Amino acid sequence: MLIRKPLPKYKGTYILPLLLMLLLSSGCSVTKVVPEGRALFWEYDVKVKGEKDSSNRSADLETELSQTVRPKPNASILGLRPKLAIYNAFYTEKEKGLKHWIMTKLGEPPVLYSELDTATVSQIMSSRLHNRGYFNNTVSSTTTIENKKASVSWTAKIGEPYRFRKIAYTLNDSLPVHRDIEQTREESLLQTGEPYDLATMTAERVRIDGVLKNEGYYFFSPELLIYSADTTVGEPGERLVDVVLRVKNAASAKALQPYTLDDIFIFANYSVGDSLATNDTIDYKGYHYIPNENYVRAKHLLRGVFLEQDSLYTREEHLLTTKRLNAFPAYKFVNIEYEVDTVENNALDAFIYLTPALKKSLRAEAQMVSKSNGFSGPGINVSFQNKNAFKGSELLSVDFTGTFESYVGGRGSGPAPEGIEPTGNQNLTSYEISAKASLTIPRILSPFNLRNLRTEFAPQTRIGVGASLLNRVGFFQMNSFSATYGYNYRPTQTLTIDVTPINLQYVQLANTTPEFDKYLDRNPFLERSFENQFIVGSIYQLTYSTQVFEDRTNQFFDRLILDLSGNSLNAFQSVTGFPPPTDEEPRTIVGNRFSQYVLVDNDFRHYLNFGEESQLVTRLVVGAGFALGNSTTLPYVKQFSVGGPNSIRAFRARSIGPGAYRDTAQVTSFSFFDQVGDIRLVGNLEYRFPITGFFKGAVFMDAGNIWLFRDELNDDGEPIRPGGTFDSSGFLNQLAIGTGFGLRVDVEFFVLRFDIGIPVQVPHLPKGERNVLKDFNGSFSGENSMVLNIAIGYPF
Template sequence: MTQEPVRYLLSKYWFLAVFILLLCTGCSVTKTVPKNDALFVGYNVKVNGKDDSSNRAGELETELSATVRPKPNLSILGWRPKLSIYNAFYTEKEKGISHWIMTKLGEPPVLMSQVDTSSISQIMSNRLHNRGYFNNRVNSTTEVNNKKAIINWTAWVGEPYRIHKVEYTLQDSLPVHQAIEQEQDESLLRSTEPYDLTTLTQERVRIDAVLKKRGYYFFSPELLIFSVDSTVGNRQVDVLLRIKNAASAKALRPYTLDDIYINAEYSLGDSLAVRDTISVNGYHYIPNENYVKAKHLLRGMFLEQDSLYSREDHLLTIKRLSGLSAYKFVNIDYQIDTLNNDKLDAFVFLTPALKKSLRAELKMVTKSNGFAGPGLTVSFNNRNAFKGSELLNVEFTGNLESQVGGGGSGRQENNETSAQNSNLSSYELGVQTTLTLPRIVSPFQLRNLRTEFVPKTRIGLGFNFLNRTNFYQLNSYNASYGYSWRPKQILTFDATPINLQYVRVNSSEVFDSLLRVNPYLRRSFENQFIIGSIYQTTFSTQMYEDRTNTFFDRLTLDLSGNLISGLSSLTGSTKPTDDEPRTLIGQAFAQYVLVDNDFRHYLNIGEESQLVTRLSTGVGYSYGNSSTLPFVKQFSVGGPNSIRAFRARSVGPGTFNDTTSRALSYFDQTGDIRIESNIEYRFPIAGFFKGAVFVDAGNIWLLRNTLDESGEIVRPGGKFEAGNIISELAVGTGFGLRIDVEFFVIRLDLGIPVRVPYLPKGERFVLSDFNGSFSGDYGMVLNIAIGYPF
């Protein structure tokens, strides 16, 4: 048996999975519901706000819906998969495979008797009261049909109470009272706005934050008391603010910083007593020159002697020091100075991380084009390479692939081509060294940026060797110098002004024969320099996990050859002929501009489900010294992180299809333009097992046609035509299983081709040819990968 085992089993027994699915869907969802009970299948919350001028009915309905507990069983388009599994394998036995499936993969029915409607109604009423609807009323009704229950809640709210005035009852002239009064213009409480308890709470937090900036280290929001007088009339309230009478004297006193101590080699459990120190720029530094030098630590210090204590400076210092790779924990403690009650001494404790680490990852590469083989990655990290918290990473990679069987969802090949493609193999070796410095290293004097995140300088140097047996050997050398900084949490800028790459190809006679008849391929595989710059902007709100909608967008601009071309023009250098490029030390250099954008939207549905959409577009234009983009810069689609119903890099360009080239299933299909879109619904199954259904679409195109020596178009149908975009998209669908254990994800995605762009018009939809196996031109494609696709 030459087929990979997992694919073989799935191709032979896929019908068994379908049978189990049909078994589950065939069971009545109320099968295990007790006689005098009903299955809780849904609820509706309606806010009657016809008399509410604030027009917040939709907002209130969302808030009240969140109070309903328990929630109905998980439902996907009306089907309740976990409940269906529970019912299909229901057993009263406490052991056995049925019990395991029922309890681990299934979910018991959520019963009507478990829903306390009166308690939920009271909670809803309290929520409305907190939003200013003091005279609200909430009722519920239950509809039961065929042992399925739906609960309807209706809330009558009327007009909310509004703020008449806000008074700060501060009776004396303490500095803390003056500080509060000076910030009244920034108050969140405004006259005529609806009363809202949440806003009052936020106002307390705002005032506390203001005071923390002004030295009030011991103050807390709990010391602020709001009183609400609703007897004003006309649905209005007066809001009164005061400070607790029991507030301590130190809570009402601003503090300045006195001595600042830095222990840069603190271990958990060590004594907090201050040892012998040396003075460095006004800081008391405990010597540890064997670890991180003081001058590098002080770039992250924003606490200064004789300045007012500021919570902002405190948090900024912690975040900047935590961004140093040499440390795993950062803590700052404050104590009242023993000689002056108005001053604080600050103690900064930094706990070093493990300096050196070695990690090895062994993987099995399995591709849908029949290639498989082992891969090994060994990574070495030194988190304090030169005593400045520099992170040195050296990564060695090795991959071996051999053709062990045929692959589906590739291009059509004749018998001669299939025979030629046998016994193909390749191996790849590489080393990449990256040095990351937690500071900007520049020929220009730059001030220390006051940002939460450490600005970084990155220096890279690497080599990669790819050998495709009987065809070519590709040697790639790279060097880069760039910067990365985050002005805010959601935004990252990466600038690599120096990006160098040299590609050298050693080809066989067989490959040379392919190059002679394919000018596009020949120019793509030229020995050449890539000398340019890369600029990248990343916007992401994915860290806000409590939001319903989060976004990710990465825009990349890649420029090459312009500086060298300009210098060549100044020196009078010209192209020998129209077909031959100018050279740099005897080698051609690439000249192009490339723009790439990856946009993603994450819609959180319920507590664990998610709908992810993605649009990835890119275009590269070669000019001047180049007639095509370098092979390593060209776009491709297909594979585990792209269109999963087609093997990696097998789609396009456009409608191009070559059924005669021996190299077809061995070399990538690439182009100048990429348009790709994906939509994936992710849902929980049980424990760390998660599922997904997806649809992928996309293709690549050429900006211009290339002619061979006889004047024929080399890849007919590959040129981009705006009016043909939709009809030339490759489309695939499928479903996936993910084993998500938090620190890594193993992903198995089964792709099914829907539309094949290189078939004749009218024959491109191939779903009717699907036979449920991996065999055939349009069979299923199994993608095995680590991590989510996007």
């Protein structure tokens, strides 16, 4: 949603300089409330001096040691400390009131040097170095205080680290666990010649435990492994260490033996507090299914169970079963417990407890839409869900949506386009009503008997149907009907494959007025994109994302979409002897043209995480669609557009381009269609940072446009949209560019976003006049003004 709101110009003109002055003045006001005789903990640095250290780890060690400093100095941005400046500017000893709220919620109290215990920090740093093999190290600190600001420098002196000379496993016992540990040595994380490292030694214990857990050792744990280290080996001064790994003598017998699975009980409708009686138990393929199949049928549920009777217990099968069952919409909680069998002491009984989720839900949402083109009105969305529609944990969703808009004036008034007669209704009304039903099945439905895929994420089959009606009163009505059948498969945490082999859509233009028909007659390419037609094809989508690894500094996201329509159908008609298609006589099915095109779209994003919750996001979107064969233009519903809250935020949604073209009708109340094209290029750069609590801030820059592959000519052979075709030598000068800043209210499950966009370059203006930043008026009204975008969720 994009809103332009009038604002007195002096406020928009002076608010930004005032904020800038506050930030610039923060350098001289940071010590305002520091008590006399005290100092502000201003900054610190850590240096590691190891001239004789051949491991070349000084830079990594400095980073690691810097993280041990507590407390940290006040947060800074580009050398400024705005939160501390706010605290000082609004400082008050009162415990309530507006100033107190701003001081405590938006500000940050000064971190005093007296709160820092340099000796303790030095001891922690020394311990860290000891753990990294520097058994002989010294850490010292020096403090400089000037103008009530304290700067601390830590210096760590190290030499050559101790290195592993020999790594031995004391496994002289005949127990099976010792043989199984010995077999893992080739994969050991400990290597002779490498520096001693306690973290690596700990990770080696965890690795061995993971291997044993997949060999049946259910009761084993990393704590049962212990190291012995000898630093007296080798020649004097060599700094070598021999390490011996063994199993503790106190380890219990049950921890040192592997287990197989015996009875497997599945409580398919479990609630906390239920008795665990096995009445009405169904024995199905070796499983005890309790109590019955009145909720989810066993044959469907067992596709998510990978525990098998008489098989060796493995953690891998346990985790796989847990994750697959958690993916079933019918269940809210999944818990698996094991008990030693009462008859066989080397066997486990497994108990799978499945707690149902709320099966049916009905949700209604009301909204108010206000657009910068002068339209506003209410909207409503009603959604129904059944999470176990056919006793197979199928998710059935039915959505009804209605939006109603009326023209209420404002920026957008003006004369009607040539060929259009005013309707006489100053409250120009449009409405859109749609209904969509989708069924998501947590398994593959196929005419072929496919094996059950052993992946963490259950493959899904998706079936959907929908219909919508768009009515622009006084102009046209557009009906759309769709049906899809596809599969979703996620072989790994980072890769998702979405295949929709059947994608059917029928678009019908109905109830057009004579005035609108005249306008289409003057624009043949526009007429073809609006005409009744079938979209018959497939959609293939590949998504790669590392955002599941939240602790990574660099995260990547890339989504590639291939959308095809009419190609197979056109080839079939060619083989079966249909005449070649022409503009006047296209090929049809059931009397209507079908679209033929190839469309590719790629959305790439990079997230650079640094500091606490700070993030630099880069995004590049490139797309192109080419009509061929039976079509001379892409269907209107498949063409690209840019602008708006999730694209280029300094411009209205769908208002940019194509290229340097400007439709003078677009700023009027008669904007019954938006600017679209065959090629899309959008780039975004956004810096996100925390403010306080759930308030987040952002500054951004957006750029992009759309273009046509070829000129659209009218009957006189003149371009209908001059300047709209793509030119590889000049497209950069046709980019719409905007910048701005934003505030986000992020409460984890919900994000409310306010972004203010400021235009920098307007592509439809004459060359030499496209840079409009110098004419920025600092308000929300008029030309070259700010644009307020209100939206739900992050833009990308």
